[in-house]
Amino acid sequence: MTPTNRENPIHPKFIVGIEPPAGRTEKALWFIFRGRDILLKVNKNPGAIPKLQDIGELGLPAVREQYLGMLEGTHCFSVEFPADVRAPEGMKFVDLRQAYSEMSEGCFELVNKAVQVMEWDRTNQFCSRCGAKTLQKPGERGKECPECGELFYPRISPAVIVLIRKGSKILLARSPNFPPDMYSLIAGFVEPGETAEEAVAREVWEEVCIGVKNITYFGTQAWPFPNSLMIGFTAEYDSGDIRPDGFEIEDAKWFSADELPVLPGKISISRKLIDHFLKEEGLEV
Ligand SMILES: [Zn+2]
Known part of the structure; x- marks a missing residue:
């Protein structure tokens, strides 16, 4: 409750x-x-x-x-x-x-x-199992179907994001949807039945075709695009050459601390991971 x-x-x-x-x-x-x-x-x-x-x-x-x-x-x-x-x-x-x-x-x-409470309310007006109009569950952030008893709570989708380090450089990648010249970290949703660490290794492999090791938890952030819990990790480069998948990632490169491109806003966990790297490199952020 x-x-x-x-x-x-x-x-x-x-x-x-x-x-x-x-x-x-x-x-x-x-x-x-x-x-x-x-x-x-x-x-x-x-x-x-x-x-x-x-x-x-x-x-x-x-x-x-x-x-x-x-x-x-x-x-x-x-x-x-x-x-x-x-x-x-x-x-x-x-x-x-x-x-x-x-x-x-x-x-x-x-x-x-x-925004997440508003969207949960908007998208759960009817039962997705039997189609009846749902009712608010008293005292809970939940809805209940009066016909079949199905419950509907706000849905949160776990996603991983990872800062990959290779010596004194980090991997930054560009999605075609990003603003011009902006690069960020590799990220993606956790698949059913997968651990967060497995999702990190899979997403990195699928999007840029490299292997990573020493996947280490960094922290989490609730993120409303659309209803994610971003789970942040750091990792080290292990093997392979960068090959962007051409769909989710149009370009990816190794960047050193003094040649970084346009980065995501300060609030994002992506930027917190990058700022953490800059501090490790002895730079002011
Ligand atoms: Zn129902």
Whole structure:
């Protein structure tokens, strides 16, 4: 069962909540989405996330809302808007990838939570087993089918990401979808029945055709593209010559610390792994 009204030991300022408060009179933070765009205030002072007593103040037709919990005593909600809604005056819808690159890590963590709760709510309105309308499970972040009893909890997809070292160089690769000149680390989803370490070795082999050894855990990060838990590793080059697969990876090279290309944003675990490498090389980050 999801704990409610209990302090989170990692982010003590945020308390997860499931049941919305009754008789609320103070302003709450509203994480509002249209597809995967988030509604932000144009004037970011004192923050980009809209703070309102009620979502109805915007005069726009919300599809549905979910209560998230409390941030330092302020209630937080996620809201889904219809695809054709326009931003109210003084606000704009921003693509989530663009928005996260401009956010603090603390704000990103909440947006991440909000968008995943919103998408779980949107995509589990009906039972995928029998088609009946699902019901919210009281006191849990879950839905239940009243016909067949199937349960639907937010789905999290484990993915691995790895920094591969060869002497004083690291492997960086480019996906065709990346912004111009940007390179990052090899990453991919864990397959059913596979360990995270096996996924690292397989993804590296499939995408750039090299072998790795000494696969070592680094850390994890929740990542909302689309609902991943990124599991970070370091590894060492073992064998083979780089051969990009030409689909997921269009180019991959060994880079030394003083000739790095454009890198992912500071919040990402990819960048944290690269910054860790730079520190090991004795460079300021
Ligand atoms: Zn069902």
